[in-house]
Amino acid sequence: MENPIHLLEEILDESPIHFYKLRRYLPIWLHRFIPIGGGKPDDEHGKTLFGFTVFLLSESIVFLSFFFTYIALRLTTPNWLPPGVSGPELSGFTIFNTLVLLSSSIVIQLAENALKRRKIRRFRLLWLITSAMGTYFLIAQAIEWSQLNFRLTTGLVGGTFYVLTGFHGLHVLVGVLLQILMVIRSFIRGNYNKGHFGVSATTLFWHFVDGIWVILFSLLYIW
Amino acid sequence: MTNNSIEDMGRASESEKPNWRDYLGFSKDHKVIGVQYMVTTFIFFLFGGLLAMIIRGELVTPESNLVDRSLYNGLFTLHGTVMIFLWIIPFMAGLANYLVPLMIGARDMAFPLLNAIAFWIIPPAGILLLSSFLLPGGPAQAGWWSYPPISLQNLSDKLVNGQFIWILSVILLGISSILGGINFITTIVWMRAPGMTFFRMPIFVWTVLSAQMLQLFCLPSLTGALILLFFDLSFGTNFFKSSQNGDPIIYQHLFWFYSHPAVYVMALPAFGIFSEILPAFSRNPLFGYRSVAIASFGIAIVSTFVWVHHMFTSATPDWMRILFMASSMLVAIPTGVKVFAWTATVWNGRLHLLTPVLFALGGVVMFIFGGVTGVMLSSVPFDIHVNNTYFVVGHFHYVVHNTITMAIFAAIYFWFPKITGKMYAEGWGKVHFLLTFIGANLTFFPMHALGLQGMLRRVSSYDPRYQGWNVIVSVGAFLLGMATLPFIANMISSLLQGSKASDNPWHATGLEWKTSSPPPKENFEEIPVVNEPPYHYNDRSEPTPEAVIQE
Numbered sequence: 001m002e003n004p005i006h007l008l009e010e011i012l013d014e015s016p017i018h019f020y021k022l023r024r025y026l027p028i029w030l031h032r033f034i035p036i037g038g039g040k041p042d043d044e045h046g047k048t049l050f051g052f053t054v055f056l057l058s059e060s061i062v063f064l065s066f067f068f069t070y071i072a073l074r075l076t077t078p079n080w081l082p083p084g085v086s087g088p089e090l091s092g093f094t095i096f097n098t099l100v101l102l103s104s105s106i107v108i109q110l111a112e113n114a115l116k117r118r119k120i121r122r123f124r125l126l127w128l129i130t131s132a133m134g135t136y137f138l139i140a141q142a143i144e145w146s147q148l149n150f151r152l153t154t155g156l157v158g159g160t161f162y163v164l165t166g167f168h169g170l171h172v173l174v175g176v177l178l179q180i181l182m183v184i185r186s187f188i189r190g191n192y193n194k195g196h197f198g199v200s201a202t203t204l205f206w207h208f209v210d211g212i213w214v215i216l217f218s219l220l221y222i223w
Numbered sequence: 224m225t226n227n228s229i230e231d232m233g234r235a236s237e238s239e240k241p242n243w244r245d246y247l248g249f250s251k252d253h254k255v256i257g258v259q260y261m262v263t264t265f266i267f268f269l270f271g272g273l274l275a276m277i278i279r280g281e282l283v284t285p286e287s288n289l290v291d292r293s294l295y296n297g298l299f300t301l302h303g304t305v306m307i308f309l310w311i312i313p314f315m316a317g318l319a320n321y322l323v324p325l326m327i328g329a330r331d332m333a334f335p336l337l338n339a340i341a342f343w344i345i346p347p348a349g350i351l352l353l354s355s356f357l358l359p360g361g362p363a364q365a366g367w368w369s370y371p372p373i374s375l376q377n378l379s380d381k382l383v384n385g386q387f388i389w390i391l392s393v394i395l396l397g398i399s400s401i402l403g404g405i406n407f408i409t410t411i412v413w414m415r416a417p418g419m420t421f422f423r424m425p426i427f428v429w430t431v432l433s434a435q436m437l438q439l440f441c442l443p444s445l446t447g448a449l450i451l452l453f454f455d456l457s458f459g460t461n462f463f464k465s466s467q468n469g470d471p472i473i474y475q476h477l478f479w480f481y482s483h484p485a486v487y488v489m490a491l492p493a494f495g496i497f498s499e500i501l502p503a504f505s506r507n508p509l510f511g512y513r514s515v516a517i518a519s520f521g522i523a524i525v526s527t528f529v530w531v532h533h534m535f536t537s538a539t540p541d542w543m544r545i546l547f548m549a550s551s552m553l554v555a556i557p558t559g560v561k562v563f564a565w566t567a568t569v570w571n572g573r574l575h576l577l578t579p580v581l582f583a584l585g586g587v588v589m590f591i592f593g594g595v596t597g598v599m600l601s602s603v604p605f606d607i608h609v610n611n612t613y614f615v616v617g618h619f620h621y622v623v624h625n626t627i628t629m630a631i632f633a634a635i636y637f638w639f640p641k642i643t644g645k646m647y648a649e650g651w652g653k654v655h656f657l658l659t660f661i662g663a664n665l666t667f668f669p670m671h672a673l674g675l676q677g678m679l680r681r682v683s684s685y686d687p688r689y690q691g692w693n694v695i696v697s698v699g700a701f702l703l704g705m706a707t708l709p710f711i712a713n714m715i716s717s718l719l720q721g722s723k724a725s726d727n728p729w730h731a732t733g734l735e736w737k738t739s740s741p742p743p744k745e746n747f748e749e750i751p752v753v754n755e756p757p758y759h760y761n762d763r764s765e766p767t768p769e770a771v772i773q774e
Binding site for chain 2: 076156163
């Protein structure tokens, strides 16, 4: 058999769209995401992360459908808040919780970077801080829920608020559970290699959950 | 994880045939899963067909006398749901599951465990859905689209009611489709054999890629809508309750944002099947391969901008109607490219009329009719005229039954030798085709006439002046139901005592024909290297498929 790399280059030169030339100018992360014919069967990590990213893109559409519903309802409803109900208001408490959640995104990225440099202890510490921040956010949200003066069935404000924040909270919970699982596994299985799929996926998931919160926060509290 | 690593590539795999017990258990082999999908969904197809027979039995007479009205509502609701979510969409997923790794030269799907999980969600979800016939209030009655406020009427006054079960099982089936979609896209992007560039992939793989992208990016909108509907139905929220300032139209937007593209999730693989079969039996390369490949993507993209054409009579403002009328008509361009390419392929070649190609040609011909009525319906004035009549039912069934189900039968006959290693009985295949073709046209063609005369859909009793056509439709439907019997007999007897098929009985191109029939456990003795375009049927002196069968 011919050298597969040469064969590959030959084929790519024949291809009408010059993927090879095109790919040279692509950013590295995109480059990894569009393998040419021949794939990268050895790059298990890249393949799985690709699948996970596709999953997150699809999940963002569920949130998008909720945002669409919220925006459409809010624009067409004359009295958004029923009499006697003060909607979710922007308070210092909420802003603080949001800041905690958003900064945890930085912490988790630092943790993943530490793992890439094979600093497993630093990784575990930062990772546990992230899950503590996530847990704090969940508790704070529960406190906030208990203090609101409307229920799930109160007009449109109740349904939209509880379903949207609840669905997001469920994702935070899943993220925290994943983080705890990863830490436990890092203790059981010893040192992680630097390209650990579970860690990369959890990091990506956490960024996703935080990104969604930014939109939710703007829609529910600031608007 | 797969063991599709470089050191495995040279390993010769044992060509052991899967045991029949493997098909009943939890397997991670994409071929076993593919067959599991196809057999399971076929059983659901029979159920769905049975429901249709009862509906047509009721409609033989103008009075509502065979089943009571609430049961009738349940019948057509579950008929639609079963045929869409438990037959066509998962069958196409099963077929793609079997074929895509073989066609791109991979050893398995990207995530075999996920693949198995995606399949095993379907049987429980389907059984759950059908079991709602046993509930006190009966199954869901709001049609497969489940528009509020009708879907919010809880007739049994219990927490677990037909609509509740319906939402639950459709969400479950959606999750299964999402998992499948992730798997297909990753497989096609990452697992192609050396040299299999995007423009060397068979059209079937292109169509699966386009269809699964639609699943991934449109289906979550339905899931979101159903979650909100679920809260409205069971927990007293007001998203879609107009009496409480909610807006049922929002549900329609979210629903059709998925459910229109869903038609292409079903139709695109059918187009892929036509594109595989017609070149093979015309001994001719597919005309305009690259345009057909790009057209698949074009259909996928345009189809996400057409959903409002289902809502022309839902208080949609005029500017929106005109916009979506134009975008809906736009779909005709890429589909036209495909029909033109198929015609040119057949026109140029020497056609061998065997069962797969009969079904494929029948499907293409009826698709042209279904497509034309689709363009008619996309025009606002005409749509307002025939809205909610049998014209829409006729058009819809010309696409989903007469095109897509025909394509499925074509695919079953075409790949049956590959999957089983046995040959089907050609004569009985032709009988099946003839009965299906006559039955299908007898059933669905008169529906257009009924619709133009004003007969409403979803009704169990009608004005006696419509009875003539309705009797013809019902006779056609029973014929269509009977047509399945020779098919089942043919499949089972061929499987048990059919003659042995060669590895490539049709002398077709494509990597799936380069391995043995049935393929060994990891598909290929050695991962093939691809260095030529697909459909290189240039040698006219090649033995014809007919000659091979007579051997």
